[in-house]
Amino acid sequence: MTAEPVSTAFLDELRDVTERRRAAFVPLTSAFAGASDGDVARVRAAASAGEGAALGLAHAVHGYAEEAFREVRSVAAVAELLRSAGVPAVVGTHGLATSLRAGLTSHGPDDGTVVDGPTIAILAEYDALPGIGHACGHHLIAAAATGAFLALHRAVADGLRFDGRVLLLGTPAEEGASGKEVLARAGFFDGVDAAIMVHPFGYDVVDHPFLGRRQLRVSYHGVAAHASASPFMGRNALDAVALNYQAVGLLRQHIPPSDRVHGVVREGGDRPSVVPERASVEYYVRSASPATLKDLSRRLEDVAHGIARATGTTAQLDWDAAPFTLPVRTNGPLAARWATHQAAQGRTALAGGVVPEILAASTDFGNISVRIPGIHPMIAVSDPDVALHTREFADVAAGPRGDSAVVDGTVGLALTALDWLADPALRAAVLADFEASGGALDVAGYFS
Ligand SMILES: [Zn+2]
Numbered sequence: 331m332t333a334e335p336v337s338t339a340f341l342d343e344l345r346d347v348t349e350r351r352r353a354a355f356v357p358l359t360s361a362f363a364g365a366s367d368g369d370v371a372r373v374r375a376a377a378s379a380g381e382g383a384a385l386g387l388a389h390a391v392h393g394y395a396e397e398a399f400r401e402v403r404s405v406a407a408v409a410e411l412l413r414s415a416g417v418p419a420v421v422g423t424h425g426l427a428t429s430l431r432a433g434l435t436s437h438g439p440d441d442g443t444v445v446d447g448p449t450i451a452i453l454a455e456y457d458a459l460p461g462i463g464h465a466c467g468h469h470l471i472a473a474a475a476t477g478a479f480l481a482l483h484r485a486v487a488d489g490l491r492f493d494g495r496v497l498l499l500g501t502p503a504e505e506g507a508s509g510k511e512v513l514a515r516a517g518f519f520d521g522v523d524a525a526i527m528v529h530p531f532g533y534d535v536v537d538h539p540f541l542g543r544r545q546l547r548v549s550y551h552g553v554a555a556h557a558s559a560s561p562f563m564g565r566n567a568l569d570a571v572a573l574n575y576q577a578v579g580l581l582r583q584h585i586p587p588s589d590r591v592h593g594v595v596r597e598g599g600d601r602p603s604v605v606p607e608r609a610s611v612e613y614y615v616r617s618a619s620p621a622t623l624k625d626l627s628r629r630l631e632d633v634a635h636g637i638a639r640a641t642g643t644t645a646q647l648d649w650d651a652a653p654f655t656l657p658v659r660t661n662g663p664l665a666a667r668w669a670t671h672q673a674a675q676g677r678t679a680l681a682g683g684v685v686p687e688i689l690a691a692s693t694d695f696g697n698i699s700v701r702i703p704g705i706h707p708m709i710a711v712s713d714p715d716v717a718l719h720t721r722e723f724a725d726v727a728a729g730p731r732g733d734s735a736v737v738d739g740t741v742g743l744a745l746t747a748l749d750w751l752a753d754p755a756l757r758a759a760v761l762a763d764f765e766a767s768g769g770a771l772d773v774a775g776y777f778s
């Protein structure tokens with residue numbers, strides 16, 4: 331028995347709306363000069379010379395399909411490609427065995443010598459999903475980031491000069507585990523002034539909304555009793571969970587439309603003849619801004635405590651078994667540089683407001699983007715109606731459209747990084763935009 335097919339009427343509406351907006355979209359332009367034409371040409375040539383190696387890396391990592399914290403062969407493949415180009419990489423720093431760091435200055439690989447100027451990081455993810463492999467396309471992220479870093483490295487050998495430093499940072503365990511937040515708390519991003527990465531998707535869009543996400547487990551403790559002989563002596567923890575699930579359902583009408591709460595029952599008692607002494611429900615809690623996520627968190631706490639009182643149980647609330655993520659804050663001037671370089675690759679990077687904001691998930695890059703300026707553009711790999719986290723997406727990301735995203739993503743990341751290093755006016759605007767959007771947040775302490 332399978333459920334009836336789900337109507338696609340709403341998705342069809344969304345697609346029509348998107349197409350109308352896309353037709354009217356005026357491409358982003360940048361007010362800044364960025365790097366010189368000569369340097370851009372050098373980096374483009376270097377990127378194209380490294381294309382085969384970057385695609386080889388993408389295919390290898392797709393095949394490994396290693397889950398969060400276990401990306402051993404994937405990170406080794408990145409490190410080996412760097413080593414073969416003469417760049418040493420450190421694997422397993424800041425508390426995560428599959429993190430990676432490599433650095434580059436105008437003098438060549440970063441040997442720790444103090445250099446003048448700012449530091450920009452290009453981030454590489456490489457974790458896959460349980461059961462469905464690279465259904466989020468992180469192998470493409472790894473390949474584009476490594477390709478971009480090596481393009482800059484090759485261009486330096488070819489005479490490119492800049493002040494400052496480029497880092498390639500391998501950030502494991504994005505899926506469900508917030509690896510970037512774990513690394514950030516351990517100092518992985520200390521001394522980094524800006525961070526950029528690219529993520530595959532069904533559209534080219536430079537500013538797609540990502541919601542902040544927390545996890546909440548509510549465990550109720552009641553009093554066990556014989557469910558037939560003396561139920562009046564019991565206090566039912568499962569009743570409390572059932573009420574909690576219903577109350578959260580009713581709450582949904584009265585929260586901002588961009589908020590999400592979705593849950594599963596984790597424990598509901600052991601046998602019908604015993605009044606359940608303990609039961610629990612677990613939610614993912616998402617919202618579009620840090621402040622509204624804080625509001626929603628407080629309301630869920632009130633729901634949990636009110637029900638405990640009503641049922642004679644006690645509620646234990648455990649937040650964020652894995653570190654929470656915050657919404658992505660897109661840096662405007664960096665986004666415009668990305669869009670400029672994508673246009674040269676034949677891609678129109680849409681701005682926010684074209685692709686429906688309802689198609690939103692969460693990423694640990696959000697936590698980096700509120701510490702330092704950054705962008706997390708999405709690059710089209712599939713048709714719009716192929717969702718991330720499906721087998722279909724994993725397949726298409728392994729084919730020619732995935733390869734094309736690696737090539738265009740490599741160029742986009744390398745040139746955006748170079749623009750930022752080369753153009754002090756751009757750097758100042760990037761910082762001003764970051765400050766105007768709220769400046770640096772105390773992420774680790776945000777909800778305490
Ligand atoms: Zn994902």
Ligand SMILES: [Zn+2]
Pocket residue numbers: 466467468504529
């Ligand atoms: Zn992803």
